[in-house]
Amino acid sequence: MKVGLFIPCYINQLYPQVAIATLELLEKLGVDVYYPKGQTCCGQPLGNSGYEGDAKGSCQVFVENFKEYDYIVGPSGSCIYHVKKHFDIIEQTPEVVKVRNNAYELCEFIVKILGKTDLGASFPHKVGLHKSCHGLRGLHLGSCSERMDPPFSTEEDLLNNVKGLELMSLTRKDECCGFGGTFSVFEEAISVKMGKDRIQDHLDNNVEVITGADHSCLMHLEGLINRNKQPLRVMHIAEILNSSI
Amino acid sequence: MSHAEKATIFNKNEAKVNWHDKALWYVREKRDNAAHGVKEWEYLRDLASAIKANVLSDLDTYLVEFEANALKNGIKIHWASDAEEHNAIIGKILDDNKAEKVVKSKSMLTEECHLNPYLEAKGIEVVDTDLGEYIVQIAKETPSHIVLPAIHKTKEEVDELFQEHLGTKPSNGNPEYLTNEARKHLRGKFLKADVAITGVNFAIADTGGFVVCTNEGNADMGSHLANVHIASMGIEKIIPKEAHLGIFLRLLARSATGQPITTYSSHFNKPAEGKEMHIVIVDNGRTEQLSREDFRASLHCIRCGACMNTCPIYRRSGGHSYDATIPGPIGSILSPGKDLTKHSSLPFASTLCGSCSNVCPVKINIHEQLYKWRQIIVKDIKQPMVKKSILKIAASVLAKPKIYDFAGKSARFMLKHAPRFMIYNKLNAWGKARELPEIKNENFDQWYKINRKK
Numbered sequence: 001m002k003v004g005l006f007i008p009c010y011i012n013q014l015y016p017q018v019a020i021a022t023l024e025l026l027e028k029l030g031v032d033v034y035y036p037k038g039q040t041c042c043g044q045p046l047g048n049s050g051y052e053g054d055a056k057g058s059c060q061v062f063v064e065n066f067k068e069y070d071y072i073v074g075p076s077g078s079c080i081y082h083v084k085k086h087f088d089i090i091e092q093t094p095e096v097v098k099v100r101n102n103a104y105e106l107c108e109f110i111v112k113i114l115g116k117t118d119l120g121a122s123f124p125h126k127v128g129l130h131k132s133c134h135g136l137r138g139l140h141l142g143s144c145s146e147r148m149d150p151p152f153s154t155e156e157d158l159l160n161n162v163k164g165l166e167l168m169s170l171t172r173k174d175e176c177c178g179f180g181g182t183f184s185v186f187e188e189a190i191s192v193k194m195g196k197d198r199i200q201d202h203l204d205n206n207v208e209v210i211t212g213a214d215h216s217c218l219m220h221l222e223g224l225i226n227r228n229k230q231p232l233r234v235m236h237i238a239e240i241l242n243s244s245i
Numbered sequence: 246m247s248h249a250e251k252a253t254i255f256n257k258n259e260a261k262v263n264w265h266d267k268a269l270w271y272v273r274e275k276r277d278n279a280a281h282g283v284k285e286w287e288y289l290r291d292l293a294s295a296i297k298a299n300v301l302s303d304l305d306t307y308l309v310e311f312e313a314n315a316l317k318n319g320i321k322i323h324w325a326s327d328a329e330e331h332n333a334i335i336g337k338i339l340d341d342n343k344a345e346k347v348v349k350s351k352s353m354l355t356e357e358c359h360l361n362p363y364l365e366a367k368g369i370e371v372v373d374t375d376l377g378e379y380i381v382q383i384a385k386e387t388p389s390h391i392v393l394p395a396i397h398k399t400k401e402e403v404d405e406l407f408q409e410h411l412g413t414k415p416s417n418g419n420p421e422y423l424t425n426e427a428r429k430h431l432r433g434k435f436l437k438a439d440v441a442i443t444g445v446n447f448a449i450a451d452t453g454g455f456v457v458c459t460n461e462g463n464a465d466m467g468s469h470l471a472n473v474h475i476a477s478m479g480i481e482k483i484i485p486k487e488a489h490l491g492i493f494l495r496l497l498a499r500s501a502t503g504q505p506i507t508t509y510s511s512h513f514n515k516p517a518e519g520k521e522m523h524i525v526i527v528d529n530g531r532t533e534q535l536s537r538e539d540f541r542a543s544l545h546c547i548r549c550g551a552c553m554n555t556c557p558i559y560r561r562s563g564g565h566s567y568d569a570t571i572p573g574p575i576g577s578i579l580s581p582g583k584d585l586t587k588h589s590s591l592p593f594a595s596t597l598c599g600s601c602s603n604v605c606p607v608k609i610n611i612h613e614q615l616y617k618w619r620q621i622i623v624k625d626i627k628q629p630m631v632k633k634s635i636l637k638i639a640a641s642v643l644a645k646p647k648i649y650d651f652a653g654k655s656a657r658f659m660l661k662h663a664p665r666f667m668i669y670n671k672l673n674a675w676g677k678a679r680e681l682p683e684i685k686n687e688n689f690d691q692w693y694k695i696n697r698k699k
Contacts, residue, residue: 185675
């Protein structure tokens with residue numbers, strides 16, 4: 001099984017530690033993982049802003065990079081969702097279809113494809129899980145509070161097996177953080193307010209570290225936490241799952 | 246003004262935003278609890294969605310069937326292609342009956358057609374009898390929510406309004422006292438009304454009857470007392486069979502307010518002896534929306550308002566920020582179909598979180614339609630130069646890995662080394678309330694090159 005590691009553009013540039021944790025974690029799990037050169041972006045910021053038609057170039061680059069792999073795994077539910085959901089704007093060649101079908105968010109890949117939930121990690125902290133909307137409602141990484149389905153959560157299954165980790169419950173379990181890509185700048189006031197409210201929920205429930213499977217949400221929350229000097233930090237779930245004493 | 250601008254103004258009073266958010270979240274949670282009590286909830290949603298899809302695919306047949314059955318029952322049917330015709334038809338019925346006083350129960354369609362100003366210009370007194378509607382009417386405002394029209398007002402604000410208009414005593418916003426005073430006042434209006442206007446929640450093709458849901462009984466009070474009852478309905482309000490009500494009534498009340506059933510589900514089938522009953526069936530842009538395949542399902546809507554209660558943006562920006570008859574997520578996919586230029590900012594007033602689609606009792610793919618409207622809007626409506634050029638440049642950079650690599654390195658260099666005032670200024674909306682990420686020494690590409698030699 002050959003796995004292509006997809007590192008979203010902003011993680012590559014701004015959060016290399018998340019990419020490193022993802023790579024190391026997959027290696028520890030015995031995955032034959034490759035990092036194709038020349039990755040750019042899945043094109044989501046363009047699509048969500050209404051410029052989907054201009055994103056064809058980046059879609060083609062993506063497919064070209066990953067067409068030879070059995071699975072494409074990335075540490076971002078949102079970007080993976082975009083590949084699966086919105087790569088319908090280019091011709092649906094067998095390669096495009098294969099890439100779309102085999103793209104997996106990291107946690108889902110570990111639980112569903114590798115069939116593992118206990119990764120031997122250890123992280124003795126009080127952790128709050130931010131369920132990103134695209135991961136949750138788009139990729140169905142867990143049950144959503146709006147729907148009356150049996151409860152489950154891919155990320156919680158993994159976090160509950162981390163030694164010493166205390167998963168704190170939140171008052172609003174899956175409310176959006178307000179990042180929303182370009183929404184964060186074009187609807188700045190609401191975006192900031194939503195982020196502040198999410199952070200307050202974590203603070204009210206004694207969380208020390210906010211984690212999640214989407215670092216774009218975490219980047220937004222971190223921006224607010226740092227500006228307001230709040231006693232919290234953010235870590236991508238890959239960093240927690242890759243940690244040991 | 247765009248949604249973002251109006252939302253920014255609403256957010257100047259953070260305490261009020263918090264209050265508004267919590268009030269609506271409370272309704273959302275009530276809805277969750279009520280829905281959890283129905284084992285087959287998701288199945289009901291599937292059924293309701295399928296029935297609505299069937300109705301829309303055969304709408305002309307159902308409408309004609311409904312008309313024939315209603316006529317048999319002695320109801321008079323009128324067809325209006327737009328708001329103007331709708332108002333003129335109602336104006337004519339009032340003239341024919343020499344009516345001067347009208348009571349109206351909740352109807353978003355009459356809001357959409359701006360019926361009140363039309364009737365007032367004709368010298369007719371029209372009183373909204375739903376308490377929330379009454380509050381916004383005397384405040385000379387529009388509803389900010391389709392089920393909770395005055396949710397943007399605190400009880401203290403209502404207290405002041407009632408003192409001014411009803412001569413009530415200051416009560417510190419005592420809801421029981423204020424409701425009772427409104428009730429006394431409205432009682433007099435009901436008794437003297439010549440005509441009662443209501444909306445229609447469900448029009449049943451196989452019986453020719455219709456159902457109106459209220460929690461205050463005001464639709465019944467009005468229509469039973471007045472000699473003439475006029476019901477306004479959009480063409481999409483049809484359901485094929487009376488038996489289908491069992492699905493829709495269960496979903497509607499729980500989705501709207503978390504009640505197991507609306508207090509009054511009133512069935513109207515024919516006029517009482519010596520009285521008149523009219524139904525005005527209105528298109529007003531609905532056929533055009535029906536013709537847009539990507540947006541057709543927006544006509545499934547049964548106006549429960551659940552998408553508003555769950556929407557994190559609606560809760561924090563208030564209904565008036567949408568500047569549309571129907572605010573919130575559903576309004577943001579309906580309104581662009583009516584006036585794309587005026588409502589072009591609405592599909593962007595969303596993070597596409599998808600919560601609206603999940604709560605929707607008739608399973609409208611609201612967030613997917615928002616995404617689709619965005620694609621149309623940037624093509625058809627002139628976009629701000631800065632936004633357009635940034636995204637166009639980004640598109641060409643992202644299509645070329647080498648240029649992207651260079652751009653990424655330059656941006657990181659700038660962020661790391663430029664003085665703070667160059668990065669945090671008014672051109673940087675991100676940085677107004679948020680820090681930018683701290684820049685590391687190398688990006689992942691560079692790290693990988695050094696650390697993994699495959």
